Amino acid sequence: MNELFGSIPQEIGLLRSLNDLQLGINNLTGPIPLSISNLRNLTTLILNTNNLNGSILASIGNLSNLTYLGLGHNKLSGALPLEMNNITHLKYL
Numbered sequence: 001m002n003e004l005f006g007s008i009p010q011e012i013g014l015l016r017s018l019n020d021l022q023l024g025i026n027n028l029t030g031p032i033p034l035s036i037s038n039l040r041n042l043t044t045l046i047l048n049t050n051n052l053n054g055s056i057l058a059s060i061g062n063l064s065n066l067t068y069l070g071l072g073h074n075k076l077s078g079a080l081p082l083e084m085n086n087i088t089h090l091k092y093l
Helices: 010-014 036-037 058-062 082-086
Strands: 005-008 021-022 027-030 042-046 052-053 068-070 075-077
Touching: 010 036, 036 058, 058 082
Parallel strands: 005 027, 021 042, 027 052, 042 068, 052 075
Antiparallel strands: none
């Protein structure tokens, strides 16, 4: 917990060497930025327990190295995109 607030900036997608992104248990708002799908080296993406809204991006399926994806306890809507089937190493959702 870092007590971060506001939206996740699109510039997060410029951190292309990032392996682990943990922003859980904060007060982040708005949608998950599309640029997060540029982080192809991610193995861990934790965004749980915030106030994120919108749908889960189909482009999350591009993050084929993910083993841990935490999106729970947000205000996300809609179904899980079929593209998530591309994340073959996923062990935790």
